Amino acid sequence: MPTSPSDPSSFGPPADASSGPLADPLFDPLFDLAVIGAGPAGLAAAVTAADLGLRCVLLDGGQGTGGQYYRHPAPGLGAARPDRLHHHWSAYTGLADRLAAHERAGRAAFRGGHQVWALERTGDGFAAHVTRGPESTDRATVRSRSVLLATGAYERQLPFPGWTLPGVVTAGGAQAMLKAGLVLPGRRIVVAGSGPLLLAAASSLVTAGAEVPAVVEATAYLGYARRPGVLAGVPGKLVEGAGHGGALLRHGVRLRPRSAVVEAHGTDRVTGVTVARLDARWRPLPGTERRIDCDALAVGHGLLPQIDLATELGARTRTGPDGAVALAVDARLRTSVPGLWSAGETNGVGGADLALAEGELAAYAVAGALPEAGTLRRRSRLRAFAELMAAAHRPGPGWTGWLRPDTDVCRCEEVPVAAIREAVDDLGAGDPRTVKLLTRAGMGWCQGRMCGPAVACLAGSAPGSASGGPGPDRRPLGCPVPLSQLAAGPSPESPAS
Amino acid sequence: MVGAGVVGAACAYYAARAGLAVAVVDRGPVAGGTTGAGEGNLLVSDKEPGPELDLALLSTRLWRELAEDLGEAVEYEPKGGVVVASTAAGHEALRAFAAGQRAVGVIAEEVPGERLRELEPHLAPGLAGGFHYPQDAQVQPALAAAHLLRAARRMGAELITGETVTAVDLGPDGAVRGVRTDRRRLAAPAVVNAAGTWGGELAALAGVHLPVMPRRGFVLVTEPLPRVVRHKVYAADYVANVASGSAGLETSAVIEGTPGGPVLIGASRERVGFDRTLSQEVLRRLAGQAAELFPVLADVTVLRAYRGFRPYLPDHLPAIGADPRVPGLHHACGHEGAGIGLAPATGLLIAEQLTGKQPELDLGPFRADRFPVVGTA
């Protein structure tokens, strides 16, 4: 088995190594490149950049590399076959091995548990302000000439009555807890929402022993798969799709297209869901409701790019066909901020293969080298497919039809639909920011990540449609930071000071 | 009324109440300017005797009246303020300041150092002393603007958001005839410039000079907490910073709880134009000073930070009232860091002037033509 990068003993100097910063080139206060995010895009970028001679540091909030897609069991769990939970596992192990080799040679450094909460432009490049460890134990500052943002995405959620019940989890969360911790939220798990992630989640869950009574998909499902012209260019996707489909068929999982979970039932935990058919605009059709018993629900509506660090620096954005705001990049994956590149989901959600290709291309661009023509072609094919998929899964406006006045939209601050409607109808709020100011929706711990799309929709504006307003979501602090660390100020050098 | 911030909202409220037909126009949403980026303190404590304090005392009374109708909805809290000094010299300076304020009707109670923690149990030990100002209060600014506007609309006012005023129409006699937006003409014999930090631009549309400039401020917002700070608490140097004309960065701890749970930590002041860049130095100072005053905060988490641009006029007084240079043009802008507090008084005075009454306060010190034109505007 290849070296597991999440095993600290086998993987690079610990972040708090205090051994002579000058002797070790990796502790030079200024790296050529800091890559933020160690998922497929970031890993590919860091490895390629190191291949091309850049001194590179790879940062991730998680302890190991892999990101969301290549999330894998912690070493202590002794998994002999982590590949059973992944497609293309070898692509990951290949990159992880190359990164380990670069680390040994002193060409690259991986720093896990480094959550970047702000990027600052400095005279000679950037300072990444970091809070460290799952408990935000202390602060670090990582300086570099350029930065590549590969911070991926988080799941888009649309509220429904009962979605705050224990046992209702995100589809990606169910995947993540399974892949990393080898646990399931229940035995009988309904999978619902929209987007290709649902199939992947359902197939992981059934192969890991859960019963999945239904996969409930809001769109007509795989409409785009019937466009052979586009799919022919992406055989990997086809294989992956067929793989999921096969597992689901084998386990008798029923796919319900054009449907949605319109309510989760239970008092202390979910005991069942009501599924209804949707019209083409996602409005639930009365009379089509049926109840499915279950002890967990995994739900999600695709992904949203995680781009706060860049928008805070004023990077230009674009709204994708799925309605999600992504960074606008040029053919060389440069953002509008000089010295800041972006690869993978931050440029619009498109999956691991695309992220790998973009990571590699961005590294070439940063190094000023010419990439392989094949990678360029692969990237544009995959991007085209991603846009198609995004358009197919864009939430229809009728979803608000399954809300009730007392449905909480903001989970953190417990703000119900009625409060948001009052702000919009009576108090003159017409955009998410004003709704937030008037209702507290989006002001809690998650900083509006869970309720953002729903609030934008209820406010009658898509996120980022700036009517003199603030443009895309702006979060000066990318994540919560202990006050004492703000008070400490940036450290003058790279870590360990 | 151009501007749907708290000042425009208060003007609309009092004007509609006085029976005028009112339209409020804003290029953004309600409270989309500085109103949505401030803290909502209604202070008399930080003002020295003079026209601004007169305005603040009038506002204090008006806020109390407004609170009877809107109170809970706007999170009005008559919590009082506590100003603390770390040194005996600082305490002495506060004493002198308070003596002046008392003479004009401010209630200021001296608190010896050893009794500060009876008022605020989490305050750092060893502070020299302070003053308690029971008249200081707090509202949630965006809610205040929105509910004032709702009340104004119920009295017939019209609210137009998402439209930018692109011209102020003047007649052949030079008097105001209305405004044009990117979508329509609004005819009116009077136009109120409540465009806050952008008030100078609106004045320019009417052909007059009004040097409103942005003074940037950051606020830190903690995780939701129980009541850990009872009053609005700030350090004595805040008063000096507020009154300072320096362009450089000034920070002083201003700390308060909110009904929503989070503690708000301000306040920084710097003149850097409309630069939105997060400043690590500001974060460091705000957080450091907060922890110095309330050591318990060192252990809490900051969830958010936000910034706003206070509308600043060179002598720190707002522009309120009719502009003698353009008949029909009225100003209600430039309130710097006190616009939430001063909004009702501003609105009332504007409404009185618009209806031909004698304004309750002398508007002389707030005249918009008090600034010399530099260069050729």
Add this chain to the structure above:
Amino acid sequence: MRRRTPAGLVEAEPGPAHHIEFDGRPVPALPGQTIAAALWADGVLAWRTTRVGGKPRGAFCGIGSCFDCLATVDGRPNQRTCLLPAEPGTTVTTQEGHGRADLAV
């Protein structure tokens, strides 16, 4: 045939289980699991009640971004249990609201 399980699927041979303490009772945990994972494995889905409505909550996103999985861990409130490793002897307490009632004045 062996029942399908996540551990069976990846042919996991974990090290010996240890225990964390959840609301005063022992809950088994495997080396490398997070607190949230250990609680799920034990059938526990909620370990927090909300500030306003007092409603039960547990892990939602599983990846550190929703903050629904907060709990008081070793006496420290508002810890994300989906990220924190379950160490032998870790004590986890169901958190009520903001978890900071001790600071109230």
